[in-house]
Amino acid sequence: MSRISYVNGRYLPHKMSMVHIEDRGYQFGDGVYEVVLVLNKKLIDFDGHYRRLKRSLEQIALDYHFSQTLIKQIINRLIRFNLISNGLIYLQVTRGVAERAHQFPDDASATLVVTAKPISISPVIEGKKAITTTDQRWDRRDIKTIQLLPNCIAKQEAVENDAFEAIMVMNDGTITEGASSNLWMVNKENQLITRKASNIILNGITKVTIAEIAETQKIQVIERAFTVNEAKGAKELFITSATAIVTPITQLDEHMIADGNVGPVSLALRNMYLKKAL
Numbered sequence: 001m002s003r004i005s006y007v008n009g010r011y012l013p014h015k016m017s018m019v020h021i022e023d024r025g026y027q028f029g030d031g032v033y034e035v036v037l038v039l040n041k042k043l044i045d046f047d048g049h050y051r052r053l054k055r056s057l058e059q060i061a062l063d064y065h066f067s068q069t070l071i072k073q074i075i076n077r078l079i080r081f082n083l084i085s086n087g088l089i090y091l092q093v094t095r096g097v098a099e100r101a102h103q104f105p106d107d108a109s110a111t112l113v114v115t116a117k118p119i120s121i122s123p124v125i126e127g128k129k130a131i132t133t134t135d136q137r138w139d140r141r142d143i144k145t146i147q148l149l150p151n152c153i154a155k156q157e158a159v160e161n162d163a164f165e166a167i168m169v170m171n172d173g174t175i176t177e178g179a180s181s182n183l184w185m186v187n188k189e190n191q192l193i194t195r196k197a198s199n200i201i202l203n204g205i206t207k208v209t210i211a212e213i214a215e216t217q218k219i220q221v222i223e224r225a226f227t228v229n230e231a232k233g234a235k236e237l238f239i240t241s242a243t244a245i246v247t248p249i250t251q252l253d254e255h256m257i258a259d260g261n262v263g264p265v266s267l268a269l270r271n272m273y274l275k276k277a278l
């Protein structure tokens with residue numbers, strides 16, 4: 001069975017799914033995206049992802065009108081066509097095709113691309129290594145733009161150091177987030193600390209759900225900045241994203257977190273997230 005993707009109203013074999021070389025996404029990174037988790041054929045946290053997509057579009061003044069129902073219909077078709085049970089949906093909107101010029105074109109119509117791919121969800125989760133690196137991004141990290149070069153450079157650095165994620169650090173020594181995730185720590189008082197939503201980070205949809213779950217378990221969530229040293233002294237560290245769900249970080253640079261094993265809070269939150277989702 002060949003993989004099927006969606007491009008501007010058409011469902012096509014993945015290999016033949018293409019956009020024009022003068023698409024502004026290709027030439028300027030002029031677009032936004034979302035990644036949505038699918039578990040048992042069900043879209044997880046879809047309302048949150050859709051709301052953030054609309055916000056991202058508004059923030060870059062990309063005038064594109066589509067309904068939540070239409071987007072859901074496209075995604076559900078891709079889930080069916082690609083026989084996805086557990087998987088990831090990638091959805092990207094760019095400002096469309098126009099003769100190359102920096103300013104926004106008057107007459108381009110937006111390009112919508114949606115792809116789906118299967119993933120396997122392991123019942124056993126291992127702790128991962130992360131490295132720290134400089135956050136080199138712009139000041140509007142709250143927009144989920146396809147301009148991801150600093151994130152790609154950070155992730156490449158992680159891979160070259162046998163790590164799963166790169167944790168990005170600002171000049172003041174505080175952590176922002178992972179190259180493609182939000183970072184959390186469990187401190188000595190068993191409180192959960194993660195960075196407060198602002199223009200400094202992408203406010204993860206998974207992060208918001210995890211905070212809600214933690215509160216139902218009477219775990220205090222404190223949204224504030226924290227340093228690399230604080231993170232290294234934490235009882236537990238973990239990252240969240242639609243792709244990583246909750247993934248424990250048991251080593252940061254050359255430093256083991258606590259005893260180097262996966263901690264109970266990370267494990268419980270991951271299981272509760274999966275249970276709530278299903």
Ligand SMILES: Cc1ncc(COP(=O)(O)O)c(C=O)c1O
Nearest residue numbers: 180181182202204205206241242
């Ligand atoms: C930079 C960054 N931060 C955070 C996240 C987590 O967001 P979400 O939980 O919505 O997947 C992502 C996900 O791609 C990301 O790229």
